[in-house]
Amino acid sequence: xxxxxxxxxxxxxxxxxxxRALDGVSFxxxxxxxxxxxxxSGCGKTTLGNSLVRLDGRMRHVGGSVELxxxxxxxxxxxxxxxxxxxxxxxxxxxxxxxxxxTRKIGRMAAEVIxxxxxxxxxxxxxxxRRLALVGLPERVLDLYPMELSGGMKQRVVMIxxxxxxxxxxxxxxxxSALDVSTQKAVAEALxxxxxxxxxxxxxxxxxxxSILHEVADTILIMYAGHLAEKAPTDVIIxxxxxxxxxxxxxxxxEVGVRFAERRLVGIPGRPPSLLDPPAGCRFRxxxxxADAQCEELPPLVEIEPGHQVACWxxx
Amino acid sequence: xxxxxxxxxxxVYRVGTFGGQTMHAVKDVTFEARPGQIISLIGxxxxxxxxxxxxxxxxxxxxxGRILYDGQDVATLKSRELxxxxxxxxxxxxxxxxxxxxxxxxxxxxxLIRDGFFPEVKGxxxxxxxxxxLQGVSLxxxxxxxxxxxxxxxxxxQRMLVARALxxxxxxxxxxxxxxxxxxxxxxxxxxxxxxxxxxxxxVLFVTHDLSLGNYISDQAIILRKxxxxxxxPTATVFDQPTHPYTxxxxxxxxxxxxxxxxxxLGQMDVVRDRQACLYHERYPGGDATAxxxxxxxxxVEVSAGHLVTCATVDEGGGCLQGGARQTAG
Numbered sequence: 001x002x003x004x005x006x007x008x009x010x011x012x013x014x015x016x017x018x019x020r021a022l023d024g025v026s027f028x029x030x031x032x033x034x035x036x037x038x039x040x041s042g043c044g045k046t047t048l049g050n051s052l053v054r055l056d057g058r059m060r061h062v063g064g065s066v067e068l069x070x071x072x073x074x075x076x077x078x079x080x081x082x083x084x085x086x087x088x089x090x091x092x093x094x095x096x097x098x099x100x101x102x103t104r105k106i107g108r109m110a111a112e113v114i115x116x117x118x119x120x121x122x123x124x125x126x127x128x129x130r131r132l133a134l135v136g137l138p139e140r141v142l143d144l145y146p147m148e149l150s151g152g153m154k155q156r157v158v159m160i161x162x163x164x165x166x167x168x169x170x171x172x173x174x175x176x177s178a179l180d181v182s183t184q185k186a187v188a189e190a191l192x193x194x195x196x197x198x199x200x201x202x203x204x205x206x207x208x209x210x211s212i213l214h215e216v217a218d219t220i221l222i223m224y225a226g227h228l229a230e231k232a233p234t235d236v237i238i239x240x241x242x243x244x245x246x247x248x249x250x251x252x253x254x255e256v257g258v259r260f261a262e263r264r265l266v267g268i269p270g271r272p273p274s275l276l277d278p279p280a281g282c283r284f285r286x287x288x289x290x291a292d293a294q295c296e297e298l299p300p301l302v303e304i305e306p307g308h309q310v311a312c313w314x315x316x
Numbered sequence: 317x318x319x320x321x322x323x324x325x326x327x328v329y330r331v332g333t334f335g336g337q338t339m340h341a342v343k344d345v346t347f348e349a350r351p352g353q354i355i356s357l358i359g360x361x362x363x364x365x366x367x368x369x370x371x372x373x374x375x376x377x378x379x380x381g382r383i384l385y386d387g388q389d390v391a392t393l394k395s396r397e398l399x400x401x402x403x404x405x406x407x408x409x410x411x412x413x414x415x416x417x418x419x420x421x422x423x424x425x426x427x428l429i430r431d432g433f434f435p436e437v438k439g440x441x442x443x444x445x446x447x448x449x450l451q452g453v454s455l456x457x458x459x460x461x462x463x464x465x466x467x468x469x470x471x472x473x474q475r476m477l478v479a480r481a482l483x484x485x486x487x488x489x490x491x492x493x494x495x496x497x498x499x500x501x502x503x504x505x506x507x508x509x510x511x512x513x514x515x516x517x518x519x520v521l522f523v524t525h526d527l528s529l530g531n532y533i534s535d536q537a538i539i540l541r542k543x544x545x546x547x548x549x550p551t552a553t554v555f556d557q558p559t560h561p562y563t564x565x566x567x568x569x570x571x572x573x574x575x576x577x578x579x580x581x582l583g584q585m586d587v588v589r590d591r592q593a594c595l596y597h598e599r600y601p602g603g604d605a606t607a608x609x610x611x612x613x614x615x616x617v618e619v620s621a622g623h624l625v626t627c628a629t630v631d632e633g634g635g636c637l638q639g640g641a642r643q644t645a646g
Contacts, residue, residue, distance in 0.1 A: 040499040151361075180360035180525060185569040208500060211571040252504045254532035259551075260511045265532070267508075268501035271469045 002202045003029040003052075003169055008064035010051045019275045021047040023226040024064070026301065029169070034195055034203045036217030036234070038210055040272055044226040049171045049206050051075060053091045069168050086117055090167040090200070094174040096158040100146040107142030110161055117165075124164055131160045134197065135190040152183030156190050163199045170200040176212055188216050210253060214238055219307070222246050225272045225283040228301055232308040242304065242315045245284045282312070290314045318386040318404060318487050320349040320372065320519065325381035327367050327543075341367045343543040344381070346616075347536075351487060354510060354520040356530035356551070358566075359540030365523045368540075369490040372521065373407045374398065385488075403433060406481035410493035412473035416465040422473065423461045425480045433484060449479040453509055471502030478509065489513070492523040507533050527570050531555050539563050545616065549623030559625045 006026050012019040021044045029035050037045045051059060052066060052075065061076035068088060074080040093099050101109045110128060111121040129139055135156045146154055155175055163170055172191060176184040194200050205217055213220050213234065220237040222229045222245065230243040241247050248268045258265065270287040273279055279286070281296040288295070294313045301311040310316075327342035342364040349355050359365040370376040372383060374390060383390040385405065393401055409415060416422055426446050430437060437445070450457045453475040460472055468476075474494055481489055491510065495503045510520055511533055524530050530537055531551060538548040539560065547560040558564045616624040 040501060181527065181566060181569040182360065185571070188571070209571075210500070215571045249501060252501055254504060254507065254528045258528075258532055260508070260533050264508060264511075265504045267471075267503065267505035271471075271502075 001028050002031050002033070002069060004065075004067040005052075006065050006067075008048075008051065008066065009062040010047055010055070011060050011062050012047075012058050013060055014058070014276075017276055018060075020226050020278055021275055022051060023275075023278070025223075025226075025228055026064075027221060027228065027231055029202045029204070031201055032195065033219060034192070034205060034217050036210075036213030036220040037204055037206045037223065038208060038213060038220060039223035039229075041208065042225075042272060042275070043223045044275075045206050045223050046173055048223070049091070049173050049204060052169070052171060052204075053085060053089060054078060054081065086162075086167065087165050088167050089169045090162040090165075090171070092155075092159050092162050092170065092172045092175050094177065096155040096175070097146070097151060097178075099158050100154055102146055105143055105145055106149075106157055110142070113161065114164070119165075128160065128164055131164070131199065132157070134193060135160060136186070150183070152179050152187055155179065155183075155187050159187075159190060159194065163194055166199055168201045170194065170203045171206070172203060173206045174208070175205075177207065177209065184212065185215075188212055192216050210238070210250065211255070222249070225278060226275055227283055228309075228311055229284065230308075230310045230312075231301075232310075236308055242308070242310045243312050244288050244290050244314065318351065318519075320405075320488055320521075321384045322347055322368070322372075323382045323384065325368070325371065325383060326379045327364070327371060327376065328379040341543050342371070345540075345543075345545055346381075347538060347545070347548060349488065349519050349521060349536075351519045352514055352517045353536060354514050354522055354534040355536040355538060356522040356524055356534035357538050357540060358524055358527060358530045360525060360566075362542070363540040364543035365525075365540050366492055367543075369407060369492045369521060369523050372488075372490055373405065374401070375407075399433070403484045404486055405488045405490070406484060406486045407490040407492060408474065408477045408481060408494050411497055412470050412477060413465065413497070415477055416473060418465055420464075422463055422465045422468055422476060425476065426483060429480060429483050445483060446479075449482045450476070452482055452513075453479045454505070455479065469502065470498045471506060474498060474506055475509065478506075478513075482513075486518065488519040488521070490521045490523070493525070495529065496524075496526070503529075527555075527566060539566070545624075545626065547623075547625050548616075549620075553620065553623045557620075557623075559619055559623070 008022055008025045010022040012021055025048060037048065039045050047059070050056070051061070052073070055061060055075060055078065066073045066075055068084070073084060073089070100106070104112070114121050114124060129142070132139070132141065137153060137156055141149060141153065141157065149157065175191070176187050179187060191203070191205065195203055205213060207213060217234050219231060219233050221231040222237065222243065224245050230237065230241060230246050237246060238250065241250055252265055252267050254265055268287055273283055273286065281298050282288070282291070285291040285295045299311045299313045301309050302316065303309050304316050322345055325342060325345045326340070329339045329341050331337050331339045345368060347355070357365045357368060367376060371378050372390070374393070378391045385401065390401065416425065430442055434442070447457045450460065455472060455475050460468060460476060465473060495506050498506060507529065510522065514520060522530065522534055534551045536548065537551040537554040539546050539554065539562065541562050547554055547558070547563045554563065555567070558567055616626050619625050
């Protein structure tokens with residue numbers, strides 16, 4: 001088991017009170033697993049990704065533990081986490097455009113980043129160039145400024161740089177959202193390539209786009225309002241979801257081939273609850289067509305088949 | 317109800333220090349939008365799709381060519397004539413959060429319409445119109461009026477902007493990436509709204525980079541590449557029988573929920589392979605009087621009813637093998 005997260009709670013401190021963005025989340029990721037993490041904006045998916053790497057000033061670790069390769073990560077202690085960042089756990093941020101220093105050539109910037117971690121650039125330079133070639137970037141990008149690269153190329157540079165030390169876990173946060181479809185495909189394939197070449201052991205891919213996850217992920221975790229709704233292998237989530245939220249979400253997606261005139265898709269009425277003072281019980285209750293009195297109690301995440309967990313009273 | 321027609325529209329931006337360089341953002345774009353029709357304008361970033369929308373709304377000038385609305389050239393409208401035009405043609409843009417002033421209540425956008433266009437309408441009368449427009453976009457008036465933008469969801473704000481446009485009894489709506497910023501669960505509701513408005517006779521130009529959305533909602537599809545229309549026609553035809561290699565490449569890149577990526581040339585059009593089956597050159601062999609004027613400026617050719625395609629090798633550098641070969645042979 002690479003990653004083991006147990007009852008993780010991370011809140012944001014605001015003037016109005018605590019925003020419970022992550023409220024008791026437990027899951028495992030196996031070796032070599034690419035886990036997709038999907039949900040609407042504000043459901044806590046980016047908070048989950050960030051809290052495994054770095055809690056910023058507003059974020060507060062309230063409870064729960066994170067274990068990576070048998071070692072507990074001190075996620076509440078930013079200084080102690082520094083030993084793990086980049087070495088065992090790494091991140092590809094959403095906007096690679098702003099992750100790269102605009103005043104440095106790619107090669108020099110990479111050298112600075114690597115040396116800041118106490119590693120000699122010369123010892124990893126060959127590997128860096130070899131890996132850039134693997135994702136289709138020529139050696140000359142090292143002599144280019146970030147503004148001379150396209151969005152997809154920058155995204156791939158950041159991906160290679162983040163995984164240069166072969167971390168156990170890579171967190172990719174919305175990395176394809178700002179890209180065109182054809183570049184999106186290239187980046188998605190590069191992402192799977194990182195795992196296949198064993199540059200990273202396992203991966204969390206955060207996105208709101210389920211169709212991208214269908215391409216890259218082995219399992220998908222659906223979040224709703226700070227809670228887990230469902231986790232299952234990709235095919236099960238897409239073709240046989242059990243949680244009412246997942247069902248409605250999947251059926252609201254237009255695909256190539258579906259036309260308004262022939263089949264009218266419907267969205268999910270309502271909006272997610274405020275996490276400042278979330279309702280007790282199932283948080284999807286207010287928008288759920290199946291909800292009844294039982295749902296006022298929080299449904300536990302139950303394994304209904306091997307590898308398929310659902311948090312809903314109406315399932316099973 | 318008006319028909320919007322673009323005839324050979326070009327847009328050249330001046331870029332660089334002191335505007336020394338030029339960028340040809342839109343090249344020779346011609347199409348017609350009829351009332352009660354949704355046209356999707358599909359292209360990747362930098363394909364000029366938003367520029368076309370802006371030129372229609374008169375937010376950007378036209379470098380050459382004409383945009384006609386009901387036979388009247390939009391570019392020559394004087395400021396006094398512009399107001400009636402804006403009453404008929406309106407736009408809604410990508411980011412609903414930046415379309416509102418955060419320090420005013422969101423319903424101020426309706427008040428501004430009243431001040432600008434209907435100062436003579438009485439208060440109660442106006443409220444009734446606002447309620448009707450909000451119901452037209454399936455919003456509950458009590459739920460959105462008197463609220464600040466941050467209290468409303470992206471889908472609600474975006475629908476309020478459509479309602480604002482509807483207050484003007486518009487005939488044509490330019491919808492520029494209006495659902496890209498919305499969540500999956502509310503996206504389809506805004507799309508369906510466009511479908512319902514279309515049934516009421518509204519013409520819509522749906523600008524998007526998302527092929528599945530364009531396919532879902534539109535009657536006509538236009539595929540843009542580097543400012544040029546490479547393929548256009550009825551949506552079903554363009555998506556079921558994509559002819560231009562670029563269109564095929566785009567469709568192959570779309571991740572499908574129940575299929576998966578097609579294997580194929582990654583991110584590049586396979587021009588050489590497609591030359592063998594270039595429908596363009598079957599209809600347009602070159603070397604005669606009907607040949608394209610130049611490789612850089614080809615004419616579009618109708619490959620089936622209403623389905624137009626341009627030459628695949630334009631902007632790829634080098635001439636077209638097939639066209640060239642036939643030319644020498646003939």
